[in-house]
Amino acid sequence: MKWQQINVSNDGTHFLYEGNLIFGKHFIEVLKFHSPGLAPVVDESGAYHINELGDALYSKRYNRTFGFYCNRSSVIENTDWFHIDEKGNRIYSNFYSWTGNYQENLCTVRNKANQYFHIDLDGNRIYSENYIYTGDFKDGVACVKLQNGKFRHIDSNGNPINDLLFEDLGIFHKNFATAKDARGWFHIDRKGNELYSERYLMIEPFYNGFALVTLFDNSKRIIDENGQVMLTL
Missing domain, CATH: 2.40.10.480 (Thrombin, subunit H)
Structure with a gap:
């Protein structure tokens, strides 16, 4: 059984393989499998991740867990957000008020002062600026909202890709x-x-x-x- 062929039921409470219930269990909530073959689930014990055999990845339980991206997953413990790796280990020591999903090995986060910025796979900031908002990276470019309320595009080093500011911005799609x-x-x-x-x-x-x-x-x-x-x- 390949994890890529495991589907989520219509009611989001269990997993299906070739249309049949697997793991012999219904959950409170499940989300789809992501590489490297792990899925977020919630049952009476809390939120955690399972592997493609249906086994819990770790013994710890969270308030909420999300899918793996770049072998990293956002999790919530009480009111604190952070990322874990595919073995269930914390990536860094910082706590955030919100964390996104890693895209292109970078991730947008919001700190306890409600400032946004991006971190790398080890949890290190990739630039010193704080923004009102930061979006995901796509093809090496992300949208950010500056402290003056304007938007611009930055590259994966945090540098502006041009000098222009806008009222609002979207990501690049086919240039x-x-x-x-x-x-x-x-x-x-x-x-x-x-x-x-x-x-x-x-x-x-x-x-x-x-x-x-x-x-x-x-x-x-x-x-x-x-x-x-x-x-x-």
Whole structure:
């Protein structure tokens, strides 16, 4: 039995393999398996992780556990958040008020002063700045909200990828990101340059060269990467 073929039941209380109950047990809650073949579960004893055989990874119990990403999992003990490794060991000594999931070997966290920043696989900060908010890294770039309320993109060393600031930002997808200024939402390239002059109420990332956008009258259009309207919906 391969863990990749283990599914979560529709009610989220047990695991299925080829449509059949496995491990001979229903839980209070289960989440899907992630590499290296571990899943978060909750039963009467608390929250913990099991392996692909259904065995508990460790004896300790938490208030809540989450899936493994980059062989790291967020866990909550009372009101403290931190990460454990695939053997159930704590990665670092710090406690946080919230921890995200590792992406590209980096993770966004919020400290007890409600400041956001990113840490590496060993729990070390990758830069000294504190932000109002930080998002996950994707393709080496993350969105952060500065203390002045503006957004920018940073690289995996914590350096800005350009000098431009925005009212709001999305992650890069196929070299383009969503951005917002005082006039509305639009798309930018990696240098922060706008792809077109129009602004919208809402936009989606480009999907194979086209994006769904919502005008300020709530009508919708499909535009290409040059901002040309290709279809009115």
